[in-house]
Amino acid sequence: MAKTRVSFRCNECSHSTPKWAGRCPGCGSWGTLQERAELATVGGGADRGSARVPAALLPSTPAAPLTTIDATTTRAVPTGVGELDRVLGGGIVPGAVVLLAGEPGAGKSTLLLEVVHRWALGGRGRALYVTGEESTGQVRLRAERTGTVHEDVLLAAEADLATVVGHVDHTAPTLLVVDSVQTMLAQDVDGVTGGTTQVRAVTAALTALAKTRGIAVLLVGHVTKDGAVAGPRTLEHLVDVVLHFEGDKNSTLRMVRGVKNRFGAADEVGCFELRDDGIAGIPDPSGLFLHHRDGAVPGTAVTVTMDGKRPLLGELQALVVESALPSPRRAVSGLDSSRVAMILAVLERHAGLKIGKNDVYVATVGGMRVIEPASDLALALAVASAISGRPLRDGTVAIGEVGLAGEVRRVTGAGRRIAESARLGFHTALVPPDSGRMPSGTRAVPVSNLAEALAAGLRP
Template identity: 70%
Template sequence: MPKPKTSYQCSACGHTVPKWVGRCAECGSWGSLEERQVVASGTARGGVGAGAGSARSPMLPSTPALPLSQVDGHATRARSTGVGELDRVLGGGIVPGSVVLLAGEPGVGKSTLLLEVVRRWAESEQGPALYITGEESAGQVRLRAERTGAVHDRVLLAAESDLDTVIGHVDQVRPTLLVVDSVQTMIAGDVDGVVGGVTQVRAITSALTSLAKTTGVAVLLVGHVTKDGAVAGPRSLEHLVDVVLHFEGDKHSTLRMVRGIKNRFGAADEVGCFELRDDGIVGITDPSGLFLHHRDAVVPGTAVTVTMDGKRPMLGEVQALVANSSNPSPRRAVSGLDSARVSMILAVLDRRGGIKLADKEVYSATVGGMRVVEPSADLALALAVASAATDRPLRPSMVVLGELGLAGEVRRVAGADRRVAEAARLGFREAVVPAGTGRLPDGIKPIPVDSLGAALRVLRG
């Protein structure tokens, strides 16, 4: 009988090598390689083409297969979490038996948001909610709950990091919602590997997913992110769960956004907006007001555009300042915009628009901590810079849309009707749009332009 083949896998990062070495070449960990048996592909599954003696004996299924029309879908209806903006991203609420992964940077407000969720869940009489904390003590969570008003008799708290103990709490409490903060701090005693390593995280997530499917309890997992913004742990972690959400926010701003990355029960491109306050976190149903300056004053160097964050149109203000410089290399400062795209637009303004900026310092930024990276804001930025350079302000009732090409042409943008409708709802009466844009909603006057020169003529009146 041939000797079974073996390989060696790193318990910290999952890297596999055919021979044992003292140090993992992928992550640099010492003594982390563990022996694994390689299953031959010919004996892994029986069926047509399998070798002699490799076919498995059939097993009687516990539940027979049913026609799709007879499968009961009532048990998988989404239940509202009580937080409207989170329900928007989840597709109406959280589905019983589903596993949701909420990932974000440290201090962004993940625990504060989930405390609000468990409080609203308990108040809605949907059953008890169990909050498992592995990063903090129960006293620390109680202090935060008192500050945010999340103390409730049907919210149960346990400071545990052992997976078997967590499952024991679930058997005793029988919750309808389970929050685990965080999955990287949990420990599975029967699994090798360091805490937070690839092997541990995969095993814990698999166990909690199986628990959710068998008991019907909805599970919310908190996950860490790497320096690149990706979910920490194995890539299979995102495949195991049903929903993956990213919690984003600038530490210098109170604005927070929950962005859907994967959703088996709804759209995966929805965005929820929140404002982090001293007394908790509050959903923002109309975030455009956070990104707009007071529009009564007419100031050169400002332009309003409409961006699409997922399916959600949001108005944002782009500002620019052009100043004289005595330095041989004038400064270019960018905040909230793509610096490479800003440099391209400045070059197009100089070559195609006649706005000479070689000896000028140019500062460009967005208002309210908004991040604008899509090309539909190109024309707004170009007009803001031209307005600052010529000291001619745009009319405060005007919104600007359009992508700017290197030849100075203005290209159409997707979803122009939805963008303009959002601007009209907030009181804007004119829209500078690319030529050829389809019919726009009533209540706003379209100003079609086909080139940068035509847009600059609108600025000059």
């Protein structure tokens, strides 16, 4: 015999307590304890030490051999947007739930309108676009501006979850877009719209809807000030794919970065350009991050970074001027400021450059964000070039991590990086020793320390 025992579990940290409290004793969050019923076996089960095992229940679906399970129903279907399909791993799987998170105004709605338009245009069935933030007229105006009007794209302005399910029953779409999950309200769940309880309940209901009916679901989620997805952390565990939509408001470049993907690689990135007439994928984005290809300007250096599995060429620029302030300035844009400070210290100690009393400004071109250590060597060359007034040699890229002792260390994927630079016309590469086999047509110059790199990279 079994009886029901009531407990309260925190949505944030999963801490369980037998009594309700306004504040979770585990993590200190307010209003996150939710009631849940647990089955406590009194009799009819078997003993396992001090615990009681509940009586067996007949499963609704018996276990089947792995060889008899049909996998064709879970194959990815291309959305028609090439860069998004790249991040998704070839397309979206029927029954999968994809969470697209990003800051307000970044262009998420524009991208999703393009997705539903390409979906309908490719004859993949109806696409239902549910908006809880705008009216249908506002969405129609954007669709006309971006050229994404199609008769198989259905539009509904709803904020009630039950009504959204009714629309799904009535229209039978193969793709459902909800913009955004923070605006949806489940009437049978306590909490305010956009709160922790509501967001989690709405996401769980839409996930169950997708799994039971085989509908691909795209959810839009807002992010907090620190860049995390708004709502409980468990929201990311409920969905199959988590994508971050990134971009500087002062730039037209937008990037979709994979954070979690149950159906493919979780480190892919897709590049887009936001225009007045919509959004377009950029299959070859390296040209956006390069300005001085010939290296004729002092203070510039080109490196190759790996964003996921995609090599991207980026230009680093440095400006070093005499400071009129007691404490010289260090201004950094697009790079890790602590990494820049370390490279400046290594240059002064192991390359003999006098930087301490100068203002140093370092930036990337095109709004690119460079965080991996493989760009250390290019950064050091750019700063040294700015101080000496000697530009880098023509057609040269620099790849390598710089250590505190001034040594140049190996990086992963050197062959792919050099192949990408050769494709764009760079014929010389400064690389760490033992970087492996280099592609044909490229002259690799091994450098073991900063002194060798400066001698080989800068013009006489």
